[in-house]
Amino acid sequence: MPITPATATHNSSNGTADAILLELVDENGVTIGTAEKLAAHQPPGQLHRAFSVFLFDERGRLLLQQRALGKYHSPGVWSNTCCGHPYPGEAPFAAAARRTFEELGVSPSLLAEAGTVRYNHPDPDSGLVEQEYNHLFVGLVQAPLRPDAAEVGDTAYVTPAELAERHAKDTFSAWFMTVLDAARPAVRELTGPSAGW
Numbered sequence: 001m002p003i004t005p006a007t008a009t010h011n012s013s014n015g016t017a018d019a020i021l022l023e024l025v026d027e028n029g030v031t032i033g034t035a036e037k038l039a040a041h042q043p044p045g046q047l048h049r050a051f052s053v054f055l056f057d058e059r060g061r062l063l064l065q066q067r068a069l070g071k072y073h074s075p076g077v078w079s080n081t082c083c084g085h086p087y088p089g090e091a092p093f094a095a096a097a098r099r100t101f102e103e104l105g106v107s108p109s110l111l112a113e114a115g116t117v118r119y120n121h122p123d124p125d126s127g128l129v130e131q132e133y134n135h136l137f138v139g140l141v142q143a144p145l146r147p148d149a150a151e152v153g154d155t156a157y158v159t160p161a162e163l164a165e166r167h168a169k170d171t172f173s174a175w176f177m178t179v180l181d182a183a184r185p186a187v188r189e190l191t192g193p194s195a196g197w
Contacts, residue, residue: 045129060195105146114186
């Protein structure tokens with residue numbers, strides 16, 4: 001993992017896990033404090049900074065990720081390529097690139113900002129709440145994936161038609177359609193009209 005001032009404070013050298021802190025924000029995305037990760041997701045939820053990544057192959061297919069069964073939040077559901085939370089003080093772009101590599105073992109060949117979206121999505125299965133100010137990123141992946149099994153259960157590249165078919169029969173994360181719809185203008189610009197997004 002690249003070491004930056006933000007990640008250095010979260011990189012334990014003795015193997016013990018520090019409490020993971022999230023950046024709390026106001027409705028305009030301005031940082032107002034921090035909270036422990038699980039506490040921020042307890043009902044009614046605390047508004048915090050997050051990111052969502054949408055990577056595409058050279059054919060314009062979206063890379064989906066199925067979250068590992070061992071994850072505490074939304075295990076086993078399908079979602080976008082990568083999502084997560086920047087460490088306090090870590091730029092969302094840096095966090096998106098870091099987590100994409102940590103989860104999927106690949107660095108995007110292109111990664112671009114695609115706006116932000118604010119949402120409140122309770123997860124009925126876990127009882128947790130996603131109150132997020134989410135930074136969106138789109139990009140390209142051209143290298144073979146090397147997923148971390150602790151994070152990723154499965155992956156799939158899908159066309160818009162294949163996504164619609166899969167979305168009708170499989171379980172997706174509560175936030176998936178919200179972040180995809182918000183990112184669509186940037187997705188269309190990246191993939192071109194023939195891809196159909």
